[in-house]
Amino acid sequence: MNKPTIIGIAGGTGSGKTSVTRKIIASLEEHDITLIEQDYYYKDQSHKTMEERLKTNYDHPFAFDNDLLIEHVKSLINRESVEIPTYDYVNHTRSDKTIKIEPKNVIIIEGIFALENEQLRDLMDVKIYVDTDSDIRILRRLSRDIKERGRSMDSVINQYLTVVRPMHLQFIEPTKRFSDIIIPEGGENIVAIDIITTKIRSLIKKL
Numbered sequence: 001m002n003k004p005t006i007i008g009i010a011g012g013t014g015s016g017k018t019s020v021t022r023k024i025i026a027s028l029e030e031h032d033i034t035l036i037e038q039d040y041y042y043k044d045q046s047h048k049t050m051e052e053r054l055k056t057n058y059d060h061p062f063a064f065d066n067d068l069l070i071e072h073v074k075s076l077i078n079r080e081s082v083e084i085p086t087y088d089y090v091n092h093t094r095s096d097k098t099i100k101i102e103p104k105n106v107i108i109i110e111g112i113f114a115l116e117n118e119q120l121r122d123l124m125d126v127k128i129y130v131d132t133d134s135d136i137r138i139l140r141r142l143s144r145d146i147k148e149r150g151r152s153m154d155s156v157i158n159q160y161l162t163v164v165r166p167m168h169l170q171f172i173e174p175t176k177r178f179s180d181i182i183i184p185e186g187g188e189n190i191v192a193i194d195i196i197t198t199k200i201r202s203l204i205k206k207l
């Protein structure tokens with residue numbers, strides 16, 4: 001059996017990775033696609049107190065269980081289904097729930113560090129970096145984290161200045177050089193989405 005087409009979508013927080021991913025999946029409606037959000041692979045912190053969890057650096061590669069992610073991607077490549085973890089941003093730990101993911105011809109891996117790990121990169125056929133200016137990203141994150149992730153304005157600003165921004169510059173921005181295509185401004189870039197879906201369709205045809 002042929003290897004599925006694996007797409008990696010990286011970029012800073014609030015860059016529009018999720019929006020780009022949704023548009024790609026919507027444009028390829030005739031195909032079944034497996035989506036893996038790297039955030040689901042944040043390490044379990046259920047053994048830690050809330051105070052300790054608030055001190056975790058969620059923007060460092062060590063915060064993720066990449067070994068499990070790579071193991072799951074390899075299983076999907078071998079056409080085996082996997083039970084993937086899910087993550088609770090409000091409580092900063094893994095949820096009890098897992099989701100059964102079936103192997104499909106296209107697998108999208110989306111997350112801030114999707115292009116950081118060499119082993120993971122080597123499994124990918126198309127590597128995308130969503131590149132959005134940091135002032136736009138923090139405004140989007142502020143709004144999203146207050147509405148959807150149970151945060152206060154002060155906590156988002158404090159986390160951004162002390163951790164998110166320096167980690168972005170040190171670890172995330174440099175992964176841009178591993179990408180095949182850089183999308184400025186994320187999900188509203190219709191031309192970029194079109195180019196990417198055309199490429200994915202041509203890769204699927206070869207399967």
Ligand SMILES: Nc1ncnc2c1ncn2[C@@H]1O[C@H](COP(=O)(O)OP(=O)(O)O)[C@@H](O)[C@H]1O
Pocket residue numbers: 011012013014015016017018019020140141143144185186187188
């Ligand atoms: N082009 C855009 N214009 C306005 N808001 C956007 C745009 N793209 C994304 N957003 C909003 O910004 C927030 C972060 O976008 P998202 O796609 O989740 O980014 P990421 O996955 O990179 O963190 C979400 O609330 C989303 O609805």
Ligand SMILES: O=c1ccn([C@@H]2O[C@H](COP(=O)(O)O)[C@@H](O)[C@H]2O)c(=O)[nH]1
Pocket residue numbers: 012013014017039042058059088089091092093111112164
């Ligand atoms: O418990 C957590 C886990 C993650 N974060 C923040 O989330 C972003 C990554 O998610 P995006 O959807 O790409 O924005 C990362 O910058 C972490 O700081 C968190 O705050 N708490």
